Amino acid sequence: MLVLTRRVDEAIIIGDGIEIRVVQVRGSGENAVIRLGINAPRNVTVLRKEVYDEVVAANQAAADHGALSTDLLQALLQQTKPSK
């Protein structure tokens, strides 16, 4: 991984048109909180990595590998019908 040192109000440019700027640093050491400003084209998705990771994990957990159980789906369908 490329590691760069930047000060507050300094920025880096990634590719053609993505700018990441250090806006504010609070605290120090492991408790430091860094606010980043991001300028990117509207078609570039910017996500907190933990959100992205959570969605990948949810998809992987939801993936049904192997034969699909029609019985299971029918049972699930029955669950969706109000029982009262």
Next chain:
Amino acid sequence: MAETQAPAQPRELQFPAGLFGFPDVHRFQLVDLPGAEGILRQLVATDGHEELAFTVAYPFAFFPEYAPEIPDEELAEIGSPATDSILLMVILQVPAKLQETTANLKAPIVMNTRTHQARQVILSDDRYPTQARLFRS
């Protein structure tokens, strides 16, 4: 209420960007479940990935207050469909205990029903979890 048409022929869907975690799987069949009236469907991969499948739900049948905002840039990726040409689905996690089934409201699948292009979108709205219980116990 969800769409009420009878189960149709499986529809071939194109996911140009794949799904999150499955970037290389681009083609799925959307298979209606008999009797489900569009509330539950199966998304079954094709092109050599036939072992991969997802169970998807029509979210508004279970979460009437669900109001995901899909950015225009995301819709542009599937041909900027008009509002009446958008079908929204959410992926379910179906455990052995069916009562504990969850839906991924954070990352719905949006489909252009005219072109059959589809895309999974991560919402910026933090109200929606990746595991929302489908059934109130």
